[in-house]
Amino acid sequence: MNAHLSLTESAEFVKGNLSLPIARSYFEHIRACCRCWESISAFFPETPFGKVTSSPPKLWWATIAVDIELGIIVSATEIWAVTMSRTELERLVKLCPVECQQVEESHLPAIGQKASAACREYLATGSPLSTLPLSLSLVKSWFQRQVLFWTALIPYGETATYGEIASWLNKPGAARAVGGAQHANPLPLFIPCHRVVGRGGALVGFGGGVALKRKLLEIESKYLQFNI
Numbered sequence: 001m002n003a004h005l006s007l008t009e010s011a012e013f014v015k016g017n018l019s020l021p022i023a024r025s026y027f028e029h030i031r032a033c034c035r036c037w038e039s040i041s042a043f044f045p046e047t048p049f050g051k052v053t054s055s056p057p058k059l060w061w062a063t064i065a066v067d068i069e070l071g072i073i074v075s076a077t078e079i080w081a082v083t084m085s086r087t088e089l090e091r092l093v094k095l096c097p098v099e100c101q102q103v104e105e106s107h108l109p110a111i112g113q114k115a116s117a118a119c120r121e122y123l124a125t126g127s128p129l130s131t132l133p134l135s136l137s138l139v140k141s142w143f144q145r146q147v148l149f150w151t152a153l154i155p156y157g158e159t160a161t162y163g164e165i166a167s168w169l170n171k172p173g174a175a176r177a178v179g180g181a182q183h184a185n186p187l188p189l190f191i192p193c194h195r196v197v198g199r200g201g202a203l204v205g206f207g208g209g210v211a212l213k214r215k216l217l218e219i220e221s222k223y224l225q226f227n228i
């Protein structure tokens with residue numbers, strides 16, 4: 001795709017409303033086009049990444065039985081966090097602004113059960129995670145929110161570098177800070193920080209470990225081979 005994206009096309013891309021082949025062809029253009037990445041950035045304030053929302057009355061957390069140690073924090077309507085270690089789960093539960101109650105996975109609100117089923121399916125088959133409502137309430141830094149906004153836009157099966165994300169934020173040279181922001185991503189898998197790699201494709205810095213990052217990229221490329 002060579003032409004610049006129209007406003008409507010940019011909006012559809014940001015909302016994640018496009019089929020994967022179209023999203024990928026738009027992304028190939030956007031990543032190299034300063035004019036288009038600026039028009040995409042303009043949508044940031046209208047997305048959950050760019051908004052501060054009021055606290056819900058209550059949150060719940062549970063661990064999910066899969067072959068990696070997954071934890072999840074949800075409100076009645078949004079996913080607040082997905083964690084890949086006990087330490088990270090405990091850290092984020094402490095950051096919650098309201099009571100966060102531990103429950104069995106089967107007692108999570110419906111959104112939590114949907115999310116855990118989606119994670120289980122994704123880890124087993126590579127089936128893309130459905131678009132579920134995410135809350136960025138545990139992310140206080142606007143820089144980190146912007147990094148995660150762009151990370152969420154990397155289509156399934158694609159990768160981008162820390163340096164590219166820094167350029168899209170008009171902060172070339174901030175690649176290291178982008179890496180730090182990725183590392184503190186409270187919503188891995190849903191915000192696919194595993195698709196962000198070092199220069200030359202190096203698999204560095206992933207909360208769940210580099211082996212898991214490699215595994216996730218492999219299941220995505222395998223899934224694409226057989227399904228798209």
Ligand SMILES: [Zn+2]
Pocket residue numbers: 003004005029030033034035036
């Ligand atoms: Zn363009």
